[in-house]
Amino acid sequence: MSIAGPTLWVGLDGDVAVVRVCGRASFACGPDLKRVIAELQARGWHKFVFDLSECSLMDSTFLGIMAGFGMRVEESQGTKAVLKNASSRIIDMLDNLGVAHLFDQTQGPVETKCEPTQCGTLDKLNATRTSLEAHQTLMAINPANVSKFKDVTRFLADDIKKLTPPVVPEC
Numbered sequence: 001m002s003i004a005g006p007t008l009w010v011g012l013d014g015d016v017a018v019v020r021v022c023g024r025a026s027f028a029c030g031p032d033l034k035r036v037i038a039e040l041q042a043r044g045w046h047k048f049v050f051d052l053s054e055c056s057l058m059d060s061t062f063l064g065i066m067a068g069f070g071m072r073v074e075e076s077q078g079t080k081a082v083l084k085n086a087s088s089r090i091i092d093m094l095d096n097l098g099v100a101h102l103f104d105q106t107q108g109p110v111e112t113k114c115e116p117t118q119c120g121t122l123d124k125l126n127a128t129r130t131s132l133e134a135h136q137t138l139m140a141i142n143p144a145n146v147s148k149f150k151d152v153t154r155f156l157a158d159d160i161k162k163l164t165p166p167v168v169p170e171c
Helices: 028-044 059-075 088-098 124-140 143-163
Strands: 007-013 016-025 047-051 055-058 082-086 103-106
Touching: 007 028, 007 059, 028 088, 028 124, 047 059, 055 059, 055 088, 059 082, 059 124, 124 143
Parallel strands: 016 047, 016 055, 047 082, 082 103
Antiparallel strands: 007 016
């Protein structure tokens, strides 16, 4: 089973990496987002702006990935990733989940020229693992999220067990 995700675009502007999220940001694009961020950090970029002007919605998995990244940036660098042009709906979700404080939020044009990244398709096991990790992150950041996501995380963990092939011992 393959699941298509939104489009991610990346641009570099001096010492800032700009990641533009277009469309509905969901679990399907989570591993791609994590890969893009890791590649940029490995190449030396540590300041990030997420251009959300064309992002219609984020699901809790994508928000959990973003929140985890925001937390790591704040802890390791003492700075914050920037969310630019987030819709009021996305801002409300960040507030509701108690993770808005992890980001600076601004409005205005983004002049950086961005190129589309290679977004692959996602197998169900990888999607489930990514979703579980993201929800666990949301619960770790804000204990009020435990009641919101405890059943989801239990379901995802059970699904991972079902999807994981058994390990065959070597003879």
